[in-house]
Amino acid sequence: QWVVTLACSDSLKIIFRVCIRDAHLQPRCPPHVLMLIVRLLLKTPSSCYTPPSLHSYFTTPPSLPSFIRHFSLCFQPRARMPPKKVVKEEKILLGRPSNNLKIGVVGLPNVGKSTFFNAITNSAAAAENYPFCTIDPEESRVAVPDARFDWLCEHYKPASKVPAYLTVIDIAGLVKGAATGAGLGNAFLSHVKAVDAIFHVVRGFDEADVIHVEGEIDPIRDLEIIHEELRLKDEEFLTKQLAELKKGLVRVGAGGGAGDKAKKEEYEIVQKVTNYVVEEKKDVRKGNWNNKEVEVINSLFLITAKPVIYLANVSEKDYIRKKNKWLPKIKAWVDANNPGDLLIPFSGVLEHKLSLMPAEERESLLKELGAVSVLPKIIVAGYQALQLVYYFTGGADEVRAWTLRVCSRLPT
The missing domain is CATH 3.40.50.300 (P-loop containing nucleotide triphosphate hydrolases)
Structure with a gap:
């Protein structure tokens, strides 16, 4: 309400009241636009941020009709973007990807x-x-x-x-x-x-x-x-595979690098599968595996899968x-x-x-x-x-x- 007490014509006061009211109803109205309105009315510069597209308003003050037109465009409701389409990830199947099985x-x-x-x-x-x-x-x-x-x-x-x-x-x-x-x-x-x-x-x-x-x-x-017997065969194979992967990670680390990310991820997956077979004594095909884990499991050709x-x-x-x-x-x-x-x-x-x-x-x-x-x-x-x-x-x-x-x- 303090804005309407500014020294300006009665007609501009009315317009400004309407603009302030509309701006208040638009939650997306940026604060610097409201400050810009005040500056335009007072024709005085300010230290507040002004978008480059509005700099011309301070060198050449706009006419009242053009100002109202531009101001009304600032408060047009934004068109809502359609929600992004959720792309469902295709589930990779356990087993060989072949028609000859x-x-x-x-x-x-x-x-x-x-x-x-x-x-x-x-x-x-x-x-x-x-x-x-x-x-x-x-x-x-x-x-x-x-x-x-x-x-x-x-x-x-x-x-x-x-x-x-x-x-x-x-x-x-x-x-x-x-x-x-x-x-x-x-x-x-x-x-x-x-x-x-x-x-x-x-x-x-x-x-x-x-x-x-x-x-x-x-x-x-x-x-x-x-x-x-089938589970023990997988247990034996996984234990050896885990040891080989661990040696590979040690060799990579000894070179001073950050390590092979892919090999580390493979090691973690094989370790998870090994725990499932050895500790929980369950068949691999009964586990809830994500696509990356399934890719690694398929490369191992496990019997219990x-x-x-x-x-x-x-x-x-x-x-x-x-x-x-x-x-x-x-x-x-x-x-x-x-x-x-x-x-x-x-x-x-x-x-x-x-x-x-x-x-x-x-x-x-x-x-x-x-x-x-x-x-x-x-x-x-x-x-x-x-x-x-x-x-x-x-x-x-x-x-x-x-x-x-x-x-x-x-x-x-």
């Missing part, structure tokens, strides 16, 4: 791994009643069942049909102490490290004729053995009647140790028998038994565990399912 069949000796492998791939790998029947890994691939692909083939009747395939590898049985070399464990674990996902087969049937490497049937003990599907091999009788004394305990163990992992019961004997039959006989037997084959479900689950998807192209020449990894770009 493989899943391995893992378990103790004589639990039905090779029988399952033969049934699912319609192969003829050796499956005998003694440990270490399989030494070198067997590899085969099986078409991924899909009714949409079958419909396209029926519709186009193409000369060539190319479905999506799941590559399966039969790996020799692991025994207790495999991580320290027992039972050719180092060689067999290197085969496990080379695959991208795991079918973990556990024995859930009692049969005296089929010997067990531990002497008696106990699926929970068997699960613990395999789980611990691979997705796992548990397959409970039960007798044909138990499978048909849908009842097995071990299944609830196996399910409880999986939920407690690796929550979210899939458990699928199957009968290796029945599935192998079905795989040797013509299609019509197979359907007839299943109808008679009141059962269904679970192999299609296992194949699809294995394909999804590898985080693979596919899309179709179709025509008279060819119907094809094109495989690619989740979150990857389509070829152009």
Whole structure:
């Protein structure tokens, strides 16, 4: 209110009152603009800051209309900038960034791994009643069942049909102490490290004729053995890797520099992963890792970072009647140790028998038994565990399912 007492004309007082009122309602009005108004009215210089764009007002005082016009522009409400678009960071997946991925069949000796492998791939790998029947890994691939692909083939009747395939590898049985070399464990674990996902087969049937490497049937003990051997192999590898990285940091520091930032960051990540595996005794795939950590983990090819599907091999009788004394305990163990992992019961004997039959006989037997084959479900689950998807192209020449990894770009 003190401003209106300045010596000036009545008309300018009215205008100035209005300007002051409007300025008071505009919180964005800078203080130096208000001081400028006073200086213009008094036509006296001041030591307050004046923007360069307004210097001309002091050398050549503006006319009243131009002053009012300029003053009103100073108090126009500012246009709000649109909020910045939040760019969501794409999550990097654990595992190799490839479309050519493989899943391995893992378990103790004589639990039905090779029988399952033969049934699912319609192969003829050796499956005998003694440990270490399989030494070198067997590899085969099986078409991924899909009714949409079958419909396209029926519709186009193409000369060539190319479905999506799941590559399966039969790996020799692991025994207790495999991580320290027992039972050719180092060689067999290197085969496990080379695959991208795991079918973990556990024995859930009692049969005296089929010997067990531990002497008696106990699926929970068997699960613990395999789980611990895989974890110990990662623990051994991570401990060595951490020591090598630490030596590298010491050499860099000895040179007098500030140190290699990237190497230091890698060391910290490997240390964090090592603590997770060694101290917490958890599988790497169950950790909550950011993208940078996932990049480092993927470069290590850790066994416990691979997705796992548990397959409970039960007798044909138990499978048909849908009842097995071990299944609830196996399910409880999986939920407690690796929550979210899939458990699928199957009968290796029945599935192998079905795989040797013509299609019509197979359907007839299943109808008679009141059962269904679970192999299609296992194949699809294995394909999804590898985080693979596919899309179709179709025509008279060819119907094809094109495989690619989740979150990857389509070829152009």
